[in-house]
Amino acid sequence: MITTRYYLDCRATKPGNEAPLMFAMTKNSKTALINTGIRLLPTQWDKKLQRITDRPDRYQLNNYITTRKMQVDGILRQMSLEGRLVGLTPTLIKRLVLKELDPDVKQENLFVNRFRRYAESRRTQRTREIYIGTLQKIMQYDRHADLLNFNMINRQWVESFRLFLERQGLARNTININLRNLRAVFNEAIDDGLTVVNVPPTRKVDMRPDSVKKRSVDVQHLREIFARNVEPFQRRYLDYFKLTFFLIGINPVDLLHLTKKNLHDGRVIYTRAKTGREYDIKIEPEAQEIFDRYRGQKYLLWFLERYKDYKPLAAKINDNLKVMGGEEYPHLSIYWARHTWATIAYELEIPDATIAAALGHSHGNSTTAIYIDKSVARVDEANRRVIDYVLYDKK
Numbered sequence: 001m002i003t004t005r006y007y008l009d010c011r012a013t014k015p016g017n018e019a020p021l022m023f024a025m026t027k028n029s030k031t032a033l034i035n036t037g038i039r040l041l042p043t044q045w046d047k048k049l050q051r052i053t054d055r056p057d058r059y060q061l062n063n064y065i066t067t068r069k070m071q072v073d074g075i076l077r078q079m080s081l082e083g084r085l086v087g088l089t090p091t092l093i094k095r096l097v098l099k100e101l102d103p104d105v106k107q108e109n110l111f112v113n114r115f116r117r118y119a120e121s122r123r124t125q126r127t128r129e130i131y132i133g134t135l136q137k138i139m140q141y142d143r144h145a146d147l148l149n150f151n152m153i154n155r156q157w158v159e160s161f162r163l164f165l166e167r168q169g170l171a172r173n174t175i176n177i178n179l180r181n182l183r184a185v186f187n188e189a190i191d192d193g194l195t196v197v198n199v200p201p202t203r204k205v206d207m208r209p210d211s212v213k214k215r216s217v218d219v220q221h222l223r224e225i226f227a228r229n230v231e232p233f234q235r236r237y238l239d240y241f242k243l244t245f246f247l248i249g250i251n252p253v254d255l256l257h258l259t260k261k262n263l264h265d266g267r268v269i270y271t272r273a274k275t276g277r278e279y280d281i282k283i284e285p286e287a288q289e290i291f292d293r294y295r296g297q298k299y300l301l302w303f304l305e306r307y308k309d310y311k312p313l314a315a316k317i318n319d320n321l322k323v324m325g326g327e328e329y330p331h332l333s334i335y336w337a338r339h340t341w342a343t344i345a346y347e348l349e350i351p352d353a354t355i356a357a358a359l360g361h362s363h364g365n366s367t368t369a370i371y372i373d374k375s376v377a378r379v380d381e382a383n384r385r386v387i388d389y390v391l392y393d394k395k
Helices: 058-081 090-101 111-120 125-141 155-167 172-191 219-226 232-246 252-256 285-293 310-325 336-347 352-359 366-374 377-392
Strands: 002-008 019-027 030-040 267-271 278-282
Touching (some): 030 090, 058 090, 111 125, 125 155, 219 336, 219 377, 232 252, 232 285, 232 377, 278 377, 336 352
Antiparallel strands (some): 267 278
16 A cells, blocks of 8 residues: 655755755655655644645645645556556556656657757767766666656755765766766756756766875886886886876877877877867877887778777786886876876976966866967976986986
C-alpha cells in the first residue's frame, strides 16, 4: 500500500527561512518526494490539517495542492488496479506519476536526452567525451535515468550520485568534474524554463577541490633524465618528452597533429584543441633537431603514422617515462614538461606575466592579456633562457 501526504522539508533550511513544500509518497517505510514549487515559512504550514495558513494567497494555493493530491491519488489507484505498482520502489512510482501528470513533457526535454544533446554541442572532442563519460556514470548510478525529467532531480539525488562516484574509487577532483558537468546541464535547463526551481540541485553539494600535487622536476634531475642512457626503443619517448619541454609544454593532441601548415618562418603556430586558443612558438635548434629525427610524411612527427589514435600512444610514452623518472619521479609523464617549464622559468625570475603568456593563461586584466598576446618576443626570450639553463647551465 502507498500513502500520500504533503511535507514541509525544513532539513536544509535555516530557522526562520522558507522551505519547499514537498508531496510525499510512502511505501514499505520508504518515501519519495515531489517538489511542488511552493515555498513556505514553518508558521505558514499546518501539518495536521495539511493546509497553508497565514498567507494572502493561501486559498489559491490550498486549492492547487488539494487538486494536485486528488490527481496523484487517482493516478495511483488506477495504476494499482492495473497491477503496475507491484515490486516498484517509491522513487520509480514517483517518476511514473510525474510522467502521467506532465504528459506534455517532450522526449527531447527529458534529462538524459538534454544531457546528451548538451554534450554533443561542446566545441572540442575531448570536452564532449568528458560529458558523455558523466552521462554514462549517471546511467550506471540510476538505471531508470531515461525516465527522469529535471524536476525529479533534487539535492538528495545529487548527494547519492556523489556517494556512488566515491564508492567507485574516483578521486575527489574527478568527482567534482562530474558534478560540475551536471550543474552546467541543469543551468541550461533552468534558462530554458524546464524546471520548477531556479537554482541547480548541486548548489549546496560539497565540491571543494583537493590540492593538486606539484608535477615538476627540479633542474638537476631534469638534466639527468635528459642525459639518461636509455634503451634504443625508449629514445623516441625521451625525445618526445624533451620536444614537449622545448615547445613550452605543448599538449600531445596538438603536437602529434602538427603538419607543415603549422610552420611559419621557423615558428609553429597552432590552435590548442582543448581551449581554442592560438599559440605561436619559436622552434629552437634543439627542437628542430628532434623534428628532423622523427620527420613524418603527413605530420611533422611520424608517431601518428604508426598509431591510429594519439591516446594509446600518449599512454605508452607515459609508461616509459615512469621508468625513466626512477625512484625520484615514479609518476613522470608528458604533462610534467609543462609544469617543469613554468617552475624553472619562475626560478629564473622570468616575470609572471611572461610565464602566463607562454602557457596561454590570462594574467591581470583582459587589456593586459591582449598586449601580452600581441608580443611573443618576451616568450621567445624566456623559452631560450629556460633551455639554456637546463641544457648548458647558463642563466
